[in-house]
Amino acid sequence: MNSVEVLSKLEEIVGKDFASNNHEDLFIYSQDPGVSHPRQVDYVVMPETVQEVQQIVRVANEKKIPIVPMGGGMTLSGLVIPVKGGIVLDMKRMNQILEVNKLSRYALLEAGVTTGQLLSFLNENHPDLQPPIPDAPPSVTVAGNLLIHGSGYLSQRYGDHGKMINGLEVVLPSGEVCKLGSCAVSNYWFGRGPIPDFIGLFTSAFGTMGVITKLSVELFPKPKFREIVFGLMEDPNDIPNILYKVTETGMAEDVLLGMQDKPDWMKGYVFLMTYITGDTKEDIDRQIKILKKIYRKNNARFMKAPERMKNIYLEKPIFASGAADYRKGGGFEYVGAFMPLEKIPEAYEKGAEVSRKYGIPPTLGSRLIGGTHTIVMFFSYSFNRADANDMKNARDALHETNKLALDLGGIPWKAELNGQKLTIDKMDHSYKKLLKTIRNILDPNGIMNPGNWEV
Ligand SMILES: Cc1cc2nc3c(=O)[nH]c(=O)nc-3n(C[C@H](O)[C@H](O)[C@H](O)COP(=O)(O)OP(=O)(O)OC[C@H]3O[C@@H](n4cnc5c(N)ncnc54)[C@H](O)[C@@H]3O)c2cc1C
Numbered sequence: 098m099n100s101v102e103v104l105s106k107l108e109e110i111v112g113k114d115f116a117s118n119n120h121e122d123l124f125i126y127s128q129d130p131g132v133s134h135p136r137q138v139d140y141v142v143m144p145e146t147v148q149e150v151q152q153i154v155r156v157a158n159e160k161k162i163p164i165v166p167m168g169g170g171m172t173l174s175g176l177v178i179p180v181k182g183g184i185v186l187d188m189k190r191m192n193q194i195l196e197v198n199k200l201s202r203y204a205l206l207e208a209g210v211t212t213g214q215l216l217s218f219l220n221e222n223h224p225d226l227q228p229p230i231p232d233a234p235p236s237v238t239v240a241g242n243l244l245i246h247g248s249g250y251l252s253q254r255y256g257d258h259g260k261m262i263n264g265l266e267v268v269l270p271s272g273e274v275c276k277l278g279s280c281a282v283s284n285y286w287f288g289r290g291p292i293p294d295f296i297g298l299f300t301s302a303f304g305t306m307g308v309i310t311k312l313s314v315e316l317f318p319k320p321k322f323r324e325i326v327f328g329l330m331e332d333p334n335d336i337p338n339i340l341y342k343v344t345e346t347g348m349a350e351d352v353l354l355g356m357q358d359k360p361d362w363m364k365g366y367v368f369l370m371t372y373i374t375g376d377t378k379e380d381i382d383r384q385i386k387i388l389k390k391i392y393r394k395n396n397a398r399f400m401k402a403p404e405r406m407k408n409i410y411l412e413k414p415i416f417a418s419g420a421a422d423y424r425k426g427g428g429f430e431y432v433g434a435f436m437p438l439e440k441i442p443e444a445y446e447k448g449a450e451v452s453r454k455y456g457i458p459p460t461l462g463s464r465l466i467g468g469t470h471t472i473v474m475f476f477s478y479s480f481n482r483a484d485a486n487d488m489k490n491a492r493d494a495l496h497e498t499n500k501l502a503l504d505l506g507g508i509p510w511k512a513e514l515n516g517q518k519l520t521i522d523k524m525d526h527s528y529k530k531l532l533k534t535i536r537n538i539l540d541p542n543g544i545m546n547p548g549n550w551e552v
Contacts, residue, residue, distance in 0.1 A: 145191060192214065229252070259301070263313035269306075336445075339392070433474065460475075474502065
């Protein structure tokens with residue numbers, strides 16, 4: 098079948114307006130805002146229903162055409178730019194919020210629902226509930242974020258966003274629809290068990306196992322008051338202990354750290370931000386007092402934030418913005434890495450060394466996930482999009498940082514192709530074998546985002 102025939106099949110499925118192989122339409126899908134090189138895309142298709150997704154997957158399977166599912170396309174690490182050409186399956190039109198179960202606290206969504214859409218829907222219709230939201234632009238999808246083990250302001254208390262998936266509806270590479278979680282047995286999408294839990298197969302899989310068409314996401318009670326408590330530290334070696342003590346109180350909703358050389362006034366300090374919540378002002382004041390004591394005992398200067406600054410951070414953390422556009426040309430990308438807390442001081446020290454080696458002002462940050470069970474590090478690099486050498490420089494810095502994260506016992510998060518390769522090289526042999534076996538069984542024609550997680 099030639100490309101004209103493939104396009105006409107795709108148009109038959111979704112309608113002429115929603116399938117294309119025009120260069121102008123494909124251009125934007127061949128790249129992302131990060132430093133990855135543009136890559137070829139052959140078709141873009143925008144399905145509206147699960148049946149359409151099934152039919153597209155069947156055509157792709159029959160003709161052995163790669164498919165790359167895409168949400169908001171904002172991971173920055175090239176995950177939705179096809180490695181081997183083929184179809185980008187843009188999920189934007191599948192954007193229905195199907196159900197909010199208030200008592201069981203979950204929302205059932207189509208895969209194209211964005212985080213901004215869900216947040217404003219809940220604010221309007223269920224103001225006592227809040228969803229997990231990353232600090233990413235509101236155009237990113239809930240599915241894209243949960244499926245890559247994203248994190249946000251609820252992660253310290255409740256874990257990473259991958260853990261907040263209660264159920265999935267998936268179009269498998271064969272075109273068959275499969276439900277995972279309690280919805281496989283019940284009409285309620287309340288949880289993952291108690292049956293064998295295969296949801297993990299689809300998280301951080303980067304679209305290699307199937308196309309998610311629906312998902313159930315956990316919702317959480319919204320506190321009446323939220324407050325932020327700032328701290329300043331001079332020695333990164335103090336980080337593990339202070340975080341251990343802060344989380345011991347059980348008070349923190351979110352804990353963020355940052356160390357960056359730009360703007361100049363931030364240089365030389367580690368910033369600590371603890372978010373607390375409560376039902377009354379008195380409750381908040383009591384918690385602030387406790388945190389103040391802990392900060393001071395653990396070599397952190399307690400800072401009462403000016404009202405103006407506090408509002409900005411309560412609305413949306415703006416960690417990297419001072420440094421992100423330092424080089425002008427608007428580009429920044431980061432290596433995220435899940436790491437054990439004890440390695441964080443070394444990660445800050447060595448991460449800053451990598452930045453300086455590549456002439457980029459250090460911009461490092463981290464967020465606690467699920468108490469001190471994991472910490473996600475951000476090693477961020479700015480670059481000028483109009484300067485190919487500058488982009489190469491940032492790419493090299495990112496690669497070196499992936500190696501650093503792995504050497505320190507961490508695992509690169511939402512890793513780009515090179516980061517995936519480094520991770521696979523370190524992976525347990527039997528784990529690799531299992532991954533390959535499962536993938537071959539599910540996707541014998543290798544159509545699902547090939548090139549990613551390739552063992
Ligand atoms: C300024 C900025 C700040 C950010 N801050 C955060 C943050 O605080 N926390 C955080 O977690 N992330 C953050 N990110 C990273 C990223 O933008 C988010 O994680 C985002 O939610 C990813 O969602 P997306 O819809 O863009 O996913 P996409 O990039 O579209 O997709 C991500 C992966 O999931 C796969 N996928 C998407 N949809 C489907 C589907 N329906 N079926 C199967 N596979 C699918 C894709 O193939 C891809 O591999 C940030 C990014 C930027 C630019």
